[in-house]
Structures are given as structure tokens and as C-alpha cells.
Amino acid sequence: MKLTADRVLAWRMRRQLLHRPPDTDAVAVVRRLCGVQAQVASCAEDAVAARSARPRRGALAERLAERSLVKTWAMRGTLHVLPTEEAAAYLALVAAARTWEKGSWQRAFVTAAQLAAITEAAREALDGAVLTREELTDRIIAATGDDTIAGHLRSGWGAVLKPLAWQGHLVHGPGDGNRVTFTSPATWLPGWRGLPEPDEAARTVIPAYLGAFGPASAAAFDQWLTRGASRRAALRSWFAALERAGTLTAVEVDGEPAYARTEDLDDLAASRRSAEVRLLPAFDQYVLGPGTGNALIIAPHRRAAVSRAAGWISPVVVAGGRVVGTWAVDGGSLDVTLFAEAGRVSGTGIEAEAARLAAVRGEPLAVRVRTD
Secondary structure, eight states, X not given: OEEOHHHHHHHHHHHTTTTOOTTOOHHHXXXXXXXXXXXXXXXXXXXXXXXXXXXXXTHHHHHHHTTSEEEEEOGGXXXXXXXXXXXXXXXXXXXXXXGGGSHHHHHHSOOHXXXXXXXXXXXXXXXXXXEEXXXXXXXXXXHHOOGGGHHHHHOTTOTTTHXXXXXXXXXXXXXXXTXXXXXXXXXXXXXXXXXXXXXXXXXXXXXXXXXXXXXXXXHHHXXXXXXXXXXXXXXXXXXHXXXXXXXXXXXXXXXXXXXXXXXXXXXXXXOOOOOOEEEEOTTOHHXXXXXXXXXXXXXXXXXXXXXXXXXXXXXXXXXXXXXXXXXXXXXXXXXXXXXXXXXXXXXXXXXXXXXXXXXXXXXXXXXXXXXX
């Protein structure tokens, strides 16, 4: 099947719930988006609000508190909120890359022997317990007798704790004021059964990804999952098995090969270009799913406006399924910068989104639009 980018992007807008269907709760949004990036908690809340018919702050936090969602390090080593029922599958595929076994990782952080000792100590410390970072660090050092790892354990980046999260030994617990807490998923999550085998996990995660961000190539999926670190043979085998099973079908999008879920083909073919305007928050999955280097949604010469220094992903204006500008709130002003080459963007659409954003934030916003 041959598809146009306009059809694909219109389909993605609906699949990512940007048409804001009624009765869509935070769990449904997180599940559909294959997780929501959550280094900045307010941005994760805003991603859910952007897809809700009746948005309100705190909806994501409520679901985390009731444990139908869980926060942990996942795709690309970044902090995510994941649906509890599918979290193990996502972690299993990230863990399959075994990035902590690479010499470069061990030279930068800790040796394989040190990580094994950290893992064992953390598993014991977190069994039935919720600990702050400092409490967990103290217990690991006491158990291992290795003071040299203290700096890595106390680092806010969590580099040496991420492999524990990926292997299903550690998740974030409830907030303790401004302090992060950790616990074991077996302690914290209802029905936790450990990680599935990667081949089994792939049957869940790959169709879920393509159901939101497809059609896409195996390479695009892997960039989203591990920044391209998955083992090539395993990646090929996962996609091939799903294609043989009839779950996936090879397609073309403006001449480029990709995979789509077979069940989505009719809907993709029937999609028509979207005229909707959306203001999406920083670190939104609409951008992160395909990646900021994906020219289908972001013109290459505009990538630097979206992917900023220190890993910051700007809030974006989306029209016709493409990123056509960025925005920021400065005091009581909503400053929108539209890309000149994007052509006409509905002023009415921007005003409606601004009013919605003001209602969610609980403060009036004066809209200022400029073209760059």
C-alpha cells in the first residue's frame, strides 16, 4: 500500500487522541502514547491535558497514586510514566539491548562486578520498602562496602540505577516532598509478574508503537526505544515475526518503506488531511515518538528550534499534523512563533488553544503571535 504523509499525519492526530474524545482518562492517554516522558512532571500532566475533553491538573498524579500508572526509567534512559499492566513489556525490550554491558558504559560509570553488587543490594533493600535516594545509597554502600560508587548512586541522572529499572528491580515510589523515592515493582505494583522474554514483549510493544506513531520503520522504532542500541538481529526478527503473523504489513509513505499494523490499513487509506491546530507541551510524545529528526513532522532546518540545548524539547504548534511553530508562556503572555514556510495557520485555532491553556493553568493569557 502507498500512503501520503498527509493521510498518515491526520491518522496519527486521531490515534494520539488529539481530537480529544470524551471520557478519555489519564491511563487511556498513557497507554495509547506508549508512555509519557516525565522528567518534568508538569509536562507529563500537560501531555494528558492536551488530549482530554475536560482537562484538569493532577489527573496523572492521581493515577500514579492509585498505581494504575507507574513512573520509572524506560525508553532512551529517560523517566517515563507507563501503564502498570504493560510496563514490564516496555522494560523488557529496553533491557534486551544490555547497554550496561558495553565497555564504554562501564568505563563511564561502574564495572560489571560493581553493578551486580549494586543490583543485589538494591533488591534486598527495596523488598517491601520505600526509600529515598539517600536512604537507598546508604544501604547499598553498607551492603557492598564500596564507597567509590557513592557519587554515581547520588547523581540525579540515575545512570547506575537505570539498568536496575530496566531489569524490573526498581521503580519510583510516591513523592516525599521534593525527594525522589524508590521501591520494588514486586512491592509496589499490583499483579507484578516480572519481565517477559523479549520476543514476547515485542508482540506487545511494537504494535502499540505503530498504533500511535506508525507507519514507521524498524529503525525509527529503535531510535524511540533505545536511541538505536537494540541488537540488529533481534530487531529484525521481531518485525519479521509480526509480519509473518499478519500483524504488520509493509507499506510506503511518500515512497519511503515502513510498517503499519494490518488492522489500521483501511483507516489510514481513508484519512484526510487534518486542519486542526494544537498547542502541545514540552516533551510531548507527538514529537518524541517519531523523534525530532523525523522530517515528516519537523522540517530539518527547524529541528534546532524544537530540540534545544541540554535535551530540552520545546512546546510546539502543530497544524495539519506538522510542527509549524513553537510557543512559550512568559508571565501572562502566550508567545507563539510560527515558521514562515508553514503558510497560513488558523488564528482562530491558536486563540481557541490559548483559551483552553489559560483555563487549565487558571490564569488569563494574552496571545502574541510572530512569524520567523
